Amino acid sequence: MADKKLIYMDNAATTAPDPRVVEAMLPYFTTAYGNPSSGYSLGYAAKNAINTARETAAELLGARPEEIYFTGSGTESDNIALESLRLSGKRQLVVSAVEHPAVLKKAEQLEQEGFRVTVIPPDREGFISPEALERYLTPDTGMVSVMLANNEIGTLQPIKLLSEVAHKYGCLFHTDAVQVFGQLPISVDELGVDYLSASAHKLYGPKGVGLLYARYGVPLVGVIRGGGQEYGVRPGTENTAAIAGFGKAIELAALEMRQRAAHEHKLAVHMTRRLLKELKGVCLNGPEVIGTEVNACFDRNRLTELKRLPGNLNFCFEGIRGTSLVIRLDMEKICVSTGAACTAGHDRVSQVLTAIGLSEAEANSSIRITLGKDNTPAEADYVVELIRQTVEELRILNN
Numbered sequence: 372m373a374d375k376k377l378i379y380m381d382n383a384a385t386t387a388p389d390p391r392v393v394e395a396m397l398p399y400f401t402t403a404y405g406n407p408s409s410g411y412s413l414g415y416a417a418k419n420a421i422n423t424a425r426e427t428a429a430e431l432l433g434a435r436p437e438e439i440y441f442t443g444s445g446t447e448s449d450n451i452a453l454e455s456l457r458l459s460g461k462r463q464l465v466v467s468a469v470e471h472p473a474v475l476k477k478a479e480q481l482e483q484e485g486f487r488v489t490v491i492p493p494d495r496e497g498f499i500s501p502e503a504l505e506r507y508l509t510p511d512t513g514m515v516s517v518m519l520a521n522n523e524i525g526t527l528q529p530i531k532l533l534s535e536v537a538h539k540y541g542c543l544f545h546t547d548a549v550q551v552f553g554q555l556p557i558s559v560d561e562l563g564v565d566y567l568s569a570s571a572h573k574l575y576g577p578k579g580v581g582l583l584y585a586r587y588g589v590p591l592v593g594v595i596r597g598g599g600q601e602y603g604v605r606p607g608t609e610n611t612a613a614i615a616g617f618g619k620a621i622e623l624a625a626l627e628m629r630q631r632a633a634h635e636h637k638l639a640v641h642m643t644r645r646l647l648k649e650l651k652g653v654c655l656n657g658p659e660v661i662g663t664e665v666n667a668c669f670d671r672n673r674l675t676e677l678k679r680l681p682g683n684l685n686f687c688f689e690g691i692r693g694t695s696l697v698i699r700l701d702m703e704k705i706c707v708s709t710g711a712a713c714t715a716g717h718d719r720v721s722q723v724l725t726a727i728g729l730s731e732a733e734a735n736s737s738i739r740i741t742l743g744k745d746n747t748p749a750e751a752d753y754v755v756e757l758i759r760q761t762v763e764e765l766r767i768l769n770n
């Protein structure tokens with residue numbers, strides 16, 4: 372029997388590098404290997420590649436190239452943004468309870484050093500409302516950090532309204548846009564953010580490279596010390612190949628974004644309809660999937676109407692363990708997850724699902740399916756069918 376083909380539906384964890392991205396990276400391993408800081412042609416070629424990627428990133432965000440800093444990951448970008456609180460002259464940091472550990476753990480570190488950290492609980496769908504945020508702001512709030520979209524349940528926060536509230540109180544505003552950059556249109560001016568984090572491996576680019584947008588003139592301090600690369604904010608010889616690959620991934624995302632989002636949304640709606648109809652004891656965690664108009668969000672002003680990332684699904688299946696389902700699907704070469712990749716291997720209950728009000732049992736009965744540009748309708752149907760069968764079998768075994 373021929374080997375089964377792998378079906379990858381964990382695109383929020385990482386994406387498969389696009390072959391066009393890999394091709395764009397190759398010269399920086401073979402012929403154009405110069406140090407970007409070197410003062411001769413081989414170095415200039417590497418520097419040019421970095422600057423081209425910077426311009427491409429800036430264009431997609433509606434920013435200036437000088438406002439883009441390449442980093443080693445989305446995690447590092449989040450850390451640098453929060454580190455900059457130290458220069459604000461204020462002592463309070465406000466974050467949402469559904470942030471990625473890159474924000475929550477950095478906040479914990481700042482708290483241990485004497486800063487006051489306030490964590491805002493979300494509502495049932497994972498949203499933080501402007502009214503809720505305002506209740507926590509004080510004259511001593513230096514920074515607010517709320518993610519653009521959640522990595523587990525896809526909730527898209529009303530960042531424009533949240534940043535307006537934060538600015539009314541004179542605080543800086545950071546958003547972790549790692550799950551959104553390259554998936555949906557983002558304008559830093561429309562969102563009104565001071566800092567924004569992104570990561571290449573979520574948009575079919577390489578792992579180990581991120582970017583931080585920092586609005587011109589805002590306080591900014593890196594977490595490591597060294598040479599003058601990336602304006603001194605992220606010292607260390609640049610990973611030229613990865614940055615060039617990131618640039619290519621951004622260029623492709625800009626061209627294909629609308630089509631990718633519409634495709635993923637269509638598959639997500641189809642899978643949701645089938646699972647809710649064909650299985651009992653299933654519920655969708657997070658905002659609605661069915662009934663949203665993804666195409667409309669591409670008219671710039673209507674992005675705010677979209678409540679959930681197009682390819683994100685998260686279901687609770689009563690009476691089974693999510694980890695058992697993930698393992699059984701893996702045996703069929705299907706990759707889905709129980710939650711964030713950084714905690715999935717640790718069998719810890721999802722803090723995001725419990726923060727939106729699920730019980731521990733419900734959170735442990737949930738799985739995340741995140742669709743990507745290369746998933747097909749046939750794969751979607753096959754995965755639904757296998758989930759249906761496996762959940763029924765697991766329920767019988769558990770009884």
Ligand code: PLP
Binds near residue numbers: 471520549570580
């Ligand atoms: N923030 C969010 C919302 C994420 O989903 C991730 C990755 O899963 C990160 C930050 C960290 O990005 P990186 O893997 O590049 O460190």
